[in-house]
Amino acid sequence: xxxxxxxxxxxxxxxxxxxxxxxxxxNPRLNQYDKSKGxxxxxLDKSDNxxxxxxxxxxxxxxxxxxALSYGVLEKLNDTVVKINGEERNLLKEVDVIxxxxxGSFTAAYxxxxxxxxxxxxxxxxxxxxxxxxxxxxxxxxxxxYNWGRLLSPSFGRIEIAQEVYQDLxxxxxxYGDLGRRKPFLMVNATDMAKGSQFTFIQSQLDPMCxxxxxxxxxxxxxxxxxxxxxxxxxxxxxxxxxxxxxxxDWTKTAxxxxxxxPRRYYRARALRTYQEPDRKYVHLxxxxxxxxxxxxxxxxxxxxxxxxxxxLNKINLEEIKKLVIxxxxxxxxxxxxxxxxxxxxxxxxxxxxxxxxxxxxxxxxTIELLRDTFRRRADAQKMQPxxxxxxxxxxxxxxxxxxxEQERQKFLDMETNFNLPRDQVxxxxxxxxxxxxxxxxxxxxTGAPMDPGKPVCPY
Amino acid sequence: xxxxxxxxxxxxxxxxxDGNPAGFTNKMFQVETGQxxxxxxxxxxxTPVEQIIDVVGTTPLDPMIIHFTDEKEES
Numbered sequence: 001x002x003x004x005x006x007x008x009x010x011x012x013x014x015x016x017x018x019x020x021x022x023x024x025x026x027n028p029r030l031n032q033y034d035k036s037k038g039x040x041x042x043x044l045d046k047s048d049n050x051x052x053x054x055x056x057x058x059x060x061x062x063x064x065x066x067x068a069l070s071y072g073v074l075e076k077l078n079d080t081v082v083k084i085n086g087e088e089r090n091l092l093k094e095v096d097v098i099x100x101x102x103x104g105s106f107t108a109a110y111x112x113x114x115x116x117x118x119x120x121x122x123x124x125x126x127x128x129x130x131x132x133x134x135x136x137x138x139x140x141x142x143x144x145x146y147n148w149g150r151l152l153s154p155s156f157g158r159i160e161i162a163q164e165v166y167q168d169l170x171x172x173x174x175x176y177g178d179l180g181r182r183k184p185f186l187m188v189n190a191t192d193m194a195k196g197s198q199f200t201f202i203q204s205q206l207d208p209m210c211x212x213x214x215x216x217x218x219x220x221x222x223x224x225x226x227x228x229x230x231x232x233x234x235x236x237x238x239x240x241x242x243x244x245x246x247x248x249x250d251w252t253k254t255a256x257x258x259x260x261x262x263p264r265r266y267y268r269a270r271a272l273r274t275y276q277e278p279d280r281k282y283v284h285l286x287x288x289x290x291x292x293x294x295x296x297x298x299x300x301x302x303x304x305x306x307x308x309x310x311x312x313l314n315k316i317n318l319e320e321i322k323k324l325v326i327x328x329x330x331x332x333x334x335x336x337x338x339x340x341x342x343x344x345x346x347x348x349x350x351x352x353x354x355x356x357x358x359x360x361x362x363x364x365x366x367t368i369e370l371l372r373d374t375f376r377r378r379a380d381a382q383k384m385q386p387x388x389x390x391x392x393x394x395x396x397x398x399x400x401x402x403x404x405x406e407q408e409r410q411k412f413l414d415m416e417t418n419f420n421l422p423r424d425q426v427x428x429x430x431x432x433x434x435x436x437x438x439x440x441x442x443x444x445x446x447t448g449a450p451m452d453p454g455k456p457v458c459p460y
Numbered sequence: 461x462x463x464x465x466x467x468x469x470x471x472x473x474x475x476x477x478d479g480n481p482a483g484f485t486n487k488m489f490q491v492e493t494g495q496x497x498x499x500x501x502x503x504x505x506x507t508p509v510e511q512i513i514d515v516v517g518t519t520p521l522d523p524m525i526i527h528f529t530d531e532k533e534e535s
Contacts, residue, residue, distance in 0.1 A: 250479035254495040262494035317489035385520035
C-alpha cells in the first residue's frame with residue numbers, strides 16, 4: 001500500500017513538473033498561400049476514380065454506434081459491383097468524398113488512410129476500436145496521476161489525452177500529408193466555438209488562417225470532431241492570419257454585397273473573413289455534431305453553390321458528373337425516457353441530455369429535408385428544361401427509423417452513445433448498415449438490382 | 461435558391477462565375493441566387509470583359525440571358 005502511495009505521489013510530482021511544459025501540439029504556419037498545394041479535392045488523382053460516377057458518403061456522430069453502422073455500409077459497398085462504361089467496378093473504389101462527424105469520423109479517417117484493408121478480419125480498426133472499450137482507456141488515462149500534472153497546464157486539456165489515445169490505438173503519427181493524392185477526399189468536421197459554425201479539416205478551410213493542414217495528425221482532427229462538450233476540453237489550433245499572402249476567393253466580394261438576396265451566402269463570406277482577423281491567433285474547436293451531426297452541410301453547400309472549391313454544382317454544369325450519389329448514414333438513436341411515467345421533475349442529467357441533443361436532432365432532420373428538396377428541385381428543373389444538363393441523382397438515407405420491425409427498430413434506437421458497446425451490438429450495427437443500404441430502392445436502381453414492382457425509382 | 465442562366469456567345473466557351481469555371485456558353489446552367497461576376501474563358505476577345513449581375517427570380521423556363529459580344533464580329 002505504501003509502495004502504491006509512493007508511486008502515485010512520484011507520478012503526480014513528475015506530472016506537475018511536466019505541467020510547466022505540457023501544451024497542445026503547435027500546428028505550423030503556411031509559408032505561402034498556394035492553391036496548387038495542400039489537401040484539396042482538385043489536386044487528388046482521378047486516374048482510377050473519375051468524377052462521372054460521383055459518390056459522397058456522410059457519416060454521422062454517435063460514438064461506436066455511428067462508427068460501426070458506417071463500417072457496415074463500407075462493407076456492403078465493398079461487396080457491390082457496378083458496370084461503368086461496360087467495365088465492372090467495385091463500388092467502394094468509386095467513393096469520391098467522405099464527410100464525417102464525431103464517431104463517424106473514426107471510420108471515415110481510417111478508411112481514407114488505410115483503404116479497403118480496413119475491412120479485413122484482422123484490421124486493427126476492429127480489435128483496437130470497434131470492439132474495444134475505448135471509453136475505459138480514456139478514463140484510465142484521465143485517472144492516471146501522471147496526467148493530473150499535465151492537465152494543470154492551461155494549454156493542455158483532456159482532448160490532448162484523447163488524441164494520444166487515438167494515435168496509440170489507430171492512427172499512429174499519420175498526418176494529412178500522409179493521405180497522399182488518392183480518393184476519397186476526407187472531410188472531418190468539427191465546430192468553431194467562436195462562430196458556432198462548421199469547421200472542416202481541408203486546406204481551403206485553413207488557408208485564411210495561414211495554417212498548414214499537411215503536418216496536422218489525423219488523430220488530432222478526429223479528436224476535434226469527436227470532442228463532446230464538457231467531457232473533453234475544446235481543441236485549439238494555431239492561426240497565423242495575414243502572414244501568407246492569402247487571396248480571398250472572388251465569390252466573397254459579390255456575396256458580401258448581397259445580404260438581401262442570399263443571406264446564407266453572405267454569412268458564409270462573413271465567416272471566412274473572421275479567420276483573416278489579425279487578432280484571431282487561435283481557433284477553438286468542439287465536436288462537429290454541435291453544428292451538424294450528420295456531416296451533410298458541407299456536401300450540401302457543394303451541391304447548391306458554385307462558391308465551394310470542389311463545387312458539385314459546377315461539376316454538373318460542366319457535364320463532368322453523370323451520376324451523383326449521396327449516401328447519408330445517420331446513427332441517430334432515440335431511447336424512450338421514463339420520466340413521463342412519474343409526476344416528479346426529470347433530473348439534471350435528463351435535462352442536460354435534452355438540451356444537448358434535441359437541437360442537434362432537429363438540425364439534422366432539417367438538413368436531410370434540405371437535401372431532399374435540393375434534389376427534387378433539380379430533378380424537376382431537368383424534366384422541365386431539356387437544355388439543362390441531365391444528371392442522374394441518387395439520394396440514399398440509412399437510419400434506424402427505416403427498420404420495419406418495431407422491436408428490432410427500438411433495439412437500435414435504444415443503443416447508447418459511448419465508445420464501449422458490447423460485441424453483439426457492434427455486430428448487429430455492421431449487419432444492419434449493409435442491410436439497409438441493400439434494401440434502399442435508390443441503391444437498387446443504382447446497382448441494377450431487381451426493384452420491388454410498383455415502387456418509384458429514387459423517390460425524392 | 462436555384463437560378464438558371466444562359467450565356468450567349470458566338471462559340472462554345474467555358475463560363476466563369478466568380479472566377480470559377482461553372483458552365484458553357486449557349487447552354488443553360490444553374491447558379492446560386494445572388495450577385496455574381498461573369499466572364500468567359502480565354503482568350504479575352506470579347507466585350508464586356510466581365511459583368512456583375514444580381515441573379516434572382518429566374519426559372520428553368522425563364523432563365524436570365526447574358527450576352528457577350530465577339531470583338532471580331534463587332535469590328
